[in-house]
Each structure stands twice: as C-alpha cells, then as structure tokens.
Amino acid sequence: MDPGWARAVLGVTTVALLAACGTAPSGAGPASAGSTATSAAAPAAMSAVPSAVAPTPLPTPDPSTSLTGGSQGQVSLVVTVASSTVAYLYTRTGSQPGHLWVTTDAGLRFREVTAPPTIPGAETSDPPNIVFPTATDGYAIVGQAWDRSSHLERTEDGGTTWQPVVLPPAAGSVVALAGHGARVYAVTVKCASRSHCTGARVWSAASVSGQFAPVAGVLPEREAADGVGLAAWEDSVSVLLGVGATTDPVTLRSSNAGATFSTQPGPAAVACSPTATSRQVVWLSCSTGMAMAFQRIRLDQPATGLGVSGAGTGGTFLAPLSDQVAFFGTGLGQDAGLYVTENGGRNFSSVSSGPPGYTGQTTSYTFSFLTPQIGLAAAYSGGLFRTSDAGASWQPLPTP
Numbered sequence: 001m002d003p004g005w006a007r008a009v010l011g012v013t014t015v016a017l018l019a020a021c022g023t024a025p026s027g028a029g030p031a032s033a034g035s036t037a038t039s040a041a042a043p044a045a046m047s048a049v050p051s052a053v054a055p056t057p058l059p060t061p062d063p064s065t066s067l068t069g070g071s072q073g074q075v076s077l078v079v080t081v082a083s084s085t086v087a088y089l090y091t092r093t094g095s096q097p098g099h100l101w102v103t104t105d106a107g108l109r110f111r112e113v114t115a116p117p118t119i120p121g122a123e124t125s126d127p128p129n130i131v132f133p134t135a136t137d138g139y140a141i142v143g144q145a146w147d148r149s150s151h152l153e154r155t156e157d158g159g160t161t162w163q164p165v166v167l168p169p170a171a172g173s174v175v176a177l178a179g180h181g182a183r184v185y186a187v188t189v190k191c192a193s194r195s196h197c198t199g200a201r202v203w204s205a206a207s208v209s210g211q212f213a214p215v216a217g218v219l220p221e222r223e224a225a226d227g228v229g230l231a232a233w234e235d236s237v238s239v240l241l242g243v244g245a246t247t248d249p250v251t252l253r254s255s256n257a258g259a260t261f262s263t264q265p266g267p268a269a270v271a272c273s274p275t276a277t278s279r280q281v282v283w284l285s286c287s288t289g290m291a292m293a294f295q296r297i298r299l300d301q302p303a304t305g306l307g308v309s310g311a312g313t314g315g316t317f318l319a320p321l322s323d324q325v326a327f328f329g330t331g332l333g334q335d336a337g338l339y340v341t342e343n344g345g346r347n348f349s350s351v352s353s354g355p356p357g358y359t360g361q362t363t364s365y366t367f368s369f370l371t372p373q374i375g376l377a378a379a380y381s382g383g384l385f386r387t388s389d390a391g392a393s394w395q396p397l398p399t400p
Helices: 003-013
Strands: 075-081 085-094 099-103 127-133 138-142 149-156 163-165 173-180 182-193 198-205 229-233 236-241 250-254 260-263 269-274 281-287 290-299 304-311 319-321 326-330 336-339 349-352 363-367 375-379 384-387 395-397
Touching: 003 269, 075 127, 085 375, 099 349, 127 173, 138 173, 138 229, 149 173, 173 198, 198 236, 236 269, 281 319, 290 319, 304 326, 319 363, 326 363
Parallel strands: 173 229, 229 269
Antiparallel strands: 075 085, 085 099, 127 138, 138 149, 149 163, 173 182, 182 198, 229 236, 236 250, 250 260, 269 281, 281 290, 290 304, 319 326, 326 336, 336 349, 363 375, 375 384, 384 395
16 A cells, blocks of 8 residues: 555544554453553443434535445545534545535535646545645645645635645645644655655644744654654644654644644654644554554643554544544454544443444445534445444445
C-alpha cells in the first residue's frame, strides 16, 4: 500500500490498513506492546449503550443522487464529519476523477457537489486529505509532497467551488491539515526525495478566510518523510514529528494558536495520527508494526494508553466523538466487533459486530460518527451504511 494512502486514511478517519497480519487482541485487553503509553486498567462492563435517538432531518437543496458503486472497480469511500448533521463523502473508482457528496440531514440523503481538483499527470493521494472546520468551509491537500506538487485547495460554499490557497514559494509542500471551528492549520515541509523531507513549519488561517500565515512557534528539526501528525481545535494545536523515522520523535503542543509550543517525547511507533475533540483532549491512533494501539492525551499531561488494540489488517480504528465518547473497532480476532467508551477510554463496552463484512472477512471500512447515536460506515470496495442506534445495527444506503 502506498504510504500516502495510509496516512490520508489515518488523518481523515483514524483507520490504518497495514501489510502485516495477526490476531486482533481482545477489545477488553491491554494496549499492544510497542506503544509508549501507560497501560490502562482492563476494561470492564460499562453502562448500556445510549438508546437510539431518531435523527432530525434538515432540508437539502436537492434529493439524493446515486453514489458510484463498486461494479466498476475499487471505490474509495471516506467520510469527514463537519457537524452533527453535515458530513462529506469522497468516492473514487480506479484512476477516474473523484466525486464529493454532502449530507445535511445526518446521512439520510446525499447530493453531489464538486470534488477537489487533481493535478494532471501528477501522482496524487487517494483519498485526499479533506478537512471541514465548519459545515461549509473546507480544505483539501492536492498532490504529493515529495514531487513538490502538493498544495491546498479551499471551498467556502460547501464544495460547490474550489480555489487554490497560495503560500509563499519558500514554504514547501503541504503534508498535514487539521482544524475545527474558527481556525485551520497546515504543516509544510521541503522534500529532497520521497524518503527525505525536513523543515516542517506550521501555518494558520481563519477558517473562513483562507489567508495562511506562519505561526510564531518554531518546530525542531526532524525527518518528516513518513508523515507529520497534526490535530487542532480552534487555538489548541498538537504536532507529531519524527514518528517512525527517527529515534527521537517529539510531540509539540500549543494552546495559543502556535505562538509557542511545549515539547515532550513522541510515541515509539511506526506512524501515528492524532484527532482533537476539544481544546484540551487529543486521541492518538498509532501503528506499532503488527497492530494498532491508542492513547488519550490531555494538554500538558502525559499520554494515557487505552485498553484496546487490534491487528492493522483487521480494519482496526478509533473514532473519537468527544472528550468522553469514542468508538473502537477491529475486524479480526475472537473479540472482533465494535465497542464504545463513554468515560474517556477507561472502559469499553461491546456494541455489535458492525456492518456486513466488517468482522471476520477483513473488509476495509472507514467509520465516522456524527452523534453518539448516528454514524456512517463506508467500505472501500463499495457500500455505505448508517446507524441510528449507536452502532447496534446498520442499514445500507443506496449504492448501485
């Protein structure tokens, strides 16, 4: 698998597909070896999964149109959540141009908008890293950093139109993107080759403006070819550098929009992807080689290891929804299935076996939850499912 693909999927949906095989540890077992996290206590039974809450549909400009199905080859489906009712879905069949779809009623209906443009003749990430800090203001990384084609595109009308974001030529190539609410952040690097990128720098913009400027805080020098971890929630920013590429990875955190950064040792892993759920909390998904392990980090406090892990080839994922609620899933092993925590990862309880084909068949899915009850699951090979009862059951959406 192309490393760019894996990093993109991790950045959007915290799902990793690795070449290594193994048996997924129990959903109630300790975090896998290889992580620097402090092991959490073994999860015990939690309170019942939240009862189903019927979604409140919002009107959409047009009725749903058919999503591209899997009959024409592999279809990439990635969901990026912008609010409790708005989500964007990216599809791509083979080498054909991608498509972007939006729902404004929590997944009941989708309509097609305009996908971020691709670069003719250039190798591009598939799927692209698409971030919507607000329901209508979105950004996408187009191209690859190593061939210097990587740059940002932005939309301020929910994907109806896209425009390039102009950064100074000396900035380098964009490799990471994150944001929520009023601010969005990007990290640029300068690549001498596919395997050698340095000079990581953080840029910031108001979500609605798209006018990026470098933050004042300076990042230490680390190899960045294996990817840069970036998570942000308004003025709170976390950056991971050197993970998987050096013996001295670092985690940098800022609570003042990048004006200053504090530095702590980074996780000992192959690759990591952080996801912020507030100014104070970041959830971390890390590949440890044979498995995926997870951490929860409060700003300026040591990371806490979560008591769940799974085989990378089993579609193992962590989908945090808030500081307290997160969904975990793994497709392989005796405890394969979906789990939920409602207390910040201290305990996880079983929810279901997930959508069709998720457990036991290693069908690759991406998961995103809009609320504790409503979620979407998209299969790479084609197929989209929705839950309205916190993952207990999944209903297929039309994908002819």
